[in-house]
Amino acid sequence: MMDALSVVTQLRDLASEPQNREAIVQDQGCLPGLVLFLDHQDSQVLYSTLQTLRYLAESPLNIKTMKNELGMMVSLEHLMERSEVNSDITALAQEVYGILSAPETPRTPDRPRRKMKPQFFLNSSNKKAKSVTLHIQGLDTTDKRGLCEDALLTVRGVISFTFQMALRRCTVRVRADLSTESLASAIAATKVLSAQQVVKNEAGEEVLVPLSTSDVSVQEGPTLPDYLPEDESPERNMDKAVSRTTAKGDAGGSWLNAAAGFLSKTFYW
Numbered sequence: 489m490m491d492a493l494s495v496v497t498q499l500r501d502l503a504s505e506p507q508n509r510e511a512i513v514q515d516q517g518c519l520p521g522l523v524l525f526l527d528h529q530d531s532q533v534l535y536s537t538l539q540t541l542r543y544l545a546e547s548p549l550n551i552k553t554m555k556n557e558l559g560m561m562v563s564l565e566h567l568m569e570r571s572e573v574n575s576d577i578t579a580l581a582q583e584v585y586g587i588l589s590a591p592e593t594p595r596t597p598d599r600p601r602r603k604m605k606p607q608f609f610l611n612s613s614n615k616k617a618k619s620v621t622l623h624i625q626g627l628d629t630t631d632k633r634g635l636c637e638d639a640l641l642t643v644r645g646v647i648s649f650t651f652q653m654a655l656r657r658c659t660v661r662v663r664a665d666l667s668t669e670s671l672a673s674a675i676a677a678t679k680v681l682s683a684q685q686v687v688k689n690e691a692g693e694e695v696l697v698p699l700s701t702s703d704v705s706v707q708e709g710p711t712l713p714d715y716l717p718e719d720e721s722p723e724r725n726m727d728k729a730v731s732r733t734t735a736k737g738d739a740g741g742s743w744l745n746a747a748a749g750f751l752s753k754t755f756y757w
Contacts, residue, residue, distance in 0.1 A: 496533055496536045496537050497536050499518070500537075506547070509547040510547055510550060513544055513550040519560070522541060523559045524650060524652065526564065526567055535577050538577065538584055551588060552592070555588040559686075561694075564588075566654055567581045568581045617664060618662060620659070620661075621657060622660060622668075622671065622675070622683040622686065623656055624658055624675060624681055627658070628656065632680065635680065636651075636675060636681055639675050643670055643671060645662050645663040646660060646671070669699050672685075672699035673701045
């Protein structure tokens, strides 16, 4: 059975091959997953995640994308401040943070690069969904997390969600036509929680945007969120056999399909 450590270890092995690094970063589902792993409690998962990011940062073309990935720099800063992690993890987090924070240097044109397979995780191909990151004031206990989960589950159009409790954040995957204010209204209905959207400004800095909760109609689902059709669901094809392929030529080995299922089930429920 695939778990967090096996997923990030396999991804680290792929990232160790220079020809795979740009394709990994270009994928819409890979970097968000690595950012979430930075909040993991297992030291082996943390260290393997940082090793993966260090490999990816060796490609100059990846630096800007990695730096601008929502939650990346904040999560690295938080990890550097965690007193319970060992010195190796802290040192590697500082190294990755330093690389991503360094001023950009002009790059001379190089020969055209081969276009690589774009999708690593199945859920990244879904064009009818979007991801919204919320900062939730009051999200400081497991009971409050439970309240937030119950509130989000009442909103028709919510597909999945995951929490970063240390940062008081929740990343919600929703249908493209669902307004962010609907999520904020549902959360505000708990009377003890409130939400702001986390976005990047023109300078690449993360800022909090207030969300209106008045006069917003929240369409409630019966008991569960309105899932996307199965042919677009991130959990399709999970009954097929999984095998590891070597990281040559095509970076998207078949085991990544299993990784997609793992990330969907672990991060999003």
